[in-house]
Amino acid sequence: MGKKRLDSRSVGLDVAAELVKWLTGAENLHYGLWTGLEVNASNLGAAQAAYTAKLFAFLPDGPLSILDIGGGAGETAKELIALGHRVEIVVPSRCLADRCRNNAPQAKVHEMTFEDFEAAERFNLCLFSESFQYIPLETALDKALKVTQPGGHVLIADCFRSEGFAVAGEVRPPGGGHPIAKFRKAVAALPVEELASEDITEAVAPSIVLEQELFHVFGKAVDRIDSELLIKRPGTRWATAHLLKLILGRRRLARLDARLRGNFRTSEAFIRNNRYMITLLRKLP
Template identity: 65%
Template sequence: MPKRKIDTRAIGLDAGAGFIRWLTGAENLHYGLWTDLEPVAGNVGKAQEAYTERLLGFLPEGPLSILDIGGGAGEMAGKLADLGHRVDIVVPSRPLAERCRANAPDARVHETTFEAFDSDTAFDLCLFSESFQYIPLRVALDKALQLAAPGGHVLIADCFRSENFEPGGETRTVGGGHPVGKFRAALEACAGDVLRQEDVTEAVAPSIDIEQGLFHVLGDAVTHIDAELSAKRPVMRWLLARAARLAFGRRRLYRLDRRFRGNERSSTAFVRNNRYLVTLIRKERGHAVRPEPNAATV
């Protein structure tokens, strides 16, 4: 029987939701917007709230039927439902699907990938909040426009690799996403019109410094523990180090060590290698492929 691949991204997101809930009291898994805020851990919750408010400002007048694609832990969907919108969430991770049901009890949760998702009705708005980068570019954009009602909208808030992107070699360059040039070309070719686009790269970049500061704290703790084991329990330390090499491999351990001790991940590197864009697209009315919400069946 073939081994099932471990979904490390889903595990990481679930663990991240637990940590951010402890830190801020909410389970937002997105960047913060740091305009006029001191970039310290105590302001993470405020920065994430500012991000949410900025995103809500892009919504067309409602109430709307909204498809939240890759809905994280359901915090955004819960806010949208509280504002009177009808929300469906597509999320592939079972632990995150459970958090979505808890945080957005009025939303319908579809535990599946966006590629596999289908709907008998169209949506007024398809929302990608930092999920667009995990789906092939044209699949994400074209399918979202398919699922949107005629005259409906697609809202994308995500990170894209800039024209200045430089691969990191042994360590992965901070940020991620599709190449921004390919994204702009896809927008030109798609069945929709860009109504508004805002570049908030500099405003979200301090989130990287906060994250790296946390890893440095963890790295200091690991360094102290390693020193204690080396001095007082050398055999145990040798066994643990060997087990780690067998479990993760030398390359992964090196990358993890750089996360704990390095400074490659910074707001400066993020701005140099990425563009964080919020883009609102309106679907052309001549491209109806789904019945409108609540449309009568003939």
């Protein structure tokens, strides 16, 4: 039997939910909308609330039956339900599925990937809020249309790679997702009408700055512990460093070091390499 692969993304999202809840009182895992706000941790909750308000402004008239694909910790579903919508959530992580059940108990939670999801009904709207990039492009669009009623809608809010997206060495620039040109070409070939599309890249980009500042705090803590071990426990330090190399490998260690100590994750780098789009599509009858 082969080794089970460590689900670092799931672990990271679970830890992020705890951290964001500690900072803001809610478990939102999405970017913030920073227009008019100073970029600091105390404003994260307000920025995320502004993002949610922007997203909800794209919703068609309701009440709606909504499939929240990759629903995070259930905070968005909770707010949708409070507005009178009926929500089902698809989320593959067990930890996040449990958080969804706790935060949005009225929502039906499907603990699986969207690729494995089979709908017993057709929804008024499929929502991808920063989950679209983690699903193969054609699969995400085709399956969303399959589970959407004729005349229903697909709402996508996510980061896409710009045409100038470039990786320098082993360190990826901030952001990512599907290439924006490929996304537009795929949408153009579908039986849909694009009702609205808005580029909010510059408004969400400061989220990267706040994230980098947080990683720098962790990096300083790691460096302080490392210097103490070097002086007082050199054998323990050597063994720990050797173990990390075995577990993570050279490439992941290089990326981690860049996250903890680097300064490449900036608003400017995010804007240069990405387009953050909110797009509303209507499935043609």
